[in-house]
Amino acid sequence: MKDSPQPLIRAFAAAFKGIGFALRNERNMRIHLLASITVYTGGMLLHIQREDYLWLTLAISLVWITELCNTAVEQLTNLVHPEWHPLAGRVKDLAAGAVLIASITGVIIAIMVFYPYLKY
Numbered sequence: 162m163k164d165s166p167q168p169l170i171r172a173f174a175a176a177f178k179g180i181g182f183a184l185r186n187e188r189n190m191r192i193h194l195l196a197s198i199t200v201y202t203g204g205m206l207l208h209i210q211r212e213d214y215l216w217l218t219l220a221i222s223l224v225w226i227t228e229l230c231n232t233a234v235e236q237l238t239n240l241v242h243p244e245w246h247p248l249a250g251r252v253k254d255l256a257a258g259a260v261l262i263a264s265i266t267g268v269i270i271a272i273m274v275f276y277p278y279l280k281y
Contacts, residue, residue: 183232189260190228197221200271207278216274220267227263231256 167175183190200217209217234256242249 179229179233183229187228187232190232193221193224193228196267197225203275207275209274209278213274216270220270223263224260224267227260231260 184194200221204214204217235253238249238252
C-alpha cells in the first residue's frame with residue numbers, strides 16, 4: 162500500500178521550517194540574507210532594468226540553494242559521524258566549496274549588472 166502524499170501545505174511548511182533553521186543557526190545564511198537585501202535595495206535605488214533583476218535573482222537563488230544544501234550536508238555528516246573524521250571534514254569542505262563558487266559567481270554577476278549604472 163502506498164503512503165498517502167503529504168498535503169501541499171505541510172510540504173511548504175517543512176521547506177520554510179528548513180529555511181528558518183538555516184537563518185537561525187547559520188551565520189553565513191544571515192550574511193546571504195543581508196547581501197540579498199542590499200543587492201535588491203541597490204537595484205531599486207539605481208532603477209535597474211527588469212532583465213537585470215532576473216540575473217540578480219538567479220545569482221541570489223544560486224547562493225541560497227547551495228548554502229541550504231551545504232547546511233543539509235553538514236547536518237547529515239554530523240549525524241552519521243559526530244566525531245571528527247578526515248572524510249567527514251572533506252565532505253563538509255566540498256559542500257562549502259560549492260557555496261564559495263556560487264558566491265563568487267553571484268559577485269561577478271552583480272558587478273556586471275551594476276557597473277553600467279554606476280559608471281555614469
